[in-house]
Amino acid sequence: MSAPNEDNTQLSSHFFGDLLDSIIVDVASECHRIAKVGLDRNLEEEEEELRLSAQARASVADPSNSGEANNKYVVDIFGQTHPPVANEIFKCMNCGRSIAAGRFAPHLEKCMGKGRKARLKVTRSSTAAQNQYSRGSPVSTYSSYTNSTSTSRLSNGTPGFAGEEYSNGTYEGEP
């Protein structure tokens, strides 16, 4: 039965070739689609972008700028520069010290955490504080935070805009 065997071999190669061609067409068609739709962005464009980003990085990492990351003053997309630590200075209601806005949160953590475990109300007060800060007036709206008493609650119901009124009356801020 040599003849059928030979035929078989040839035939199976034929079928295999058929399958392979079919798969090749599939791959080609998919690559074609990707190329046309631009999904697999052309290497040219990638090289171009790489070059541009390397350029940008080089210009940014100028020796004139010092800094931890790349620059001391990062320029955002609007062209504004922001100092790494927020500048404005506020007075902490708790201890009365002048604290920079950017250092306020960590300061509060230590400042209030030492006295009592009174960190429960910080969230509410910080949103209130933010409202105040956005207006620019350095009035902190913490009311009745005392280190000694166990009750450290905000004035009832005041979200903070009415900065002058405190129901408990004991506050250490400037009117």
Next chain:
Amino acid sequence: MSHSHKLVIKSSVSRPPTPTPTPDANKDHQDQKPSLQEINTKFIESGEKERLKELLRERLIECGWRDEMKALCRAFTRKKGRNNVTVDDLVHVITPKGRASVPDSVKAELLHKIRTFLASNAA
């Protein structure tokens, strides 16, 4: 599909008439050698072709063949320009290398399966 041993001329199909069978040892009353077309039909209709195609596709993905082909396409596309490429181009780019670079184990596996199919369905 069993043919009679007489000559059957079908008007719809133009192909040479079935040759009269030589007096060889024959298992069935079927034709000794089913035509290529018949085998092909059976191949497709039984679903075997699709199964084997999927198997081949899977093996080729596993061994990285497909990625190689895609890389070739990308390189070609880069040279020729994204908008000038046709599917035909890519097929011609891939086919020679593609046929040559199928791993032997994959080819052997598929050929074996095809031969098994042929043995049970043809001569």
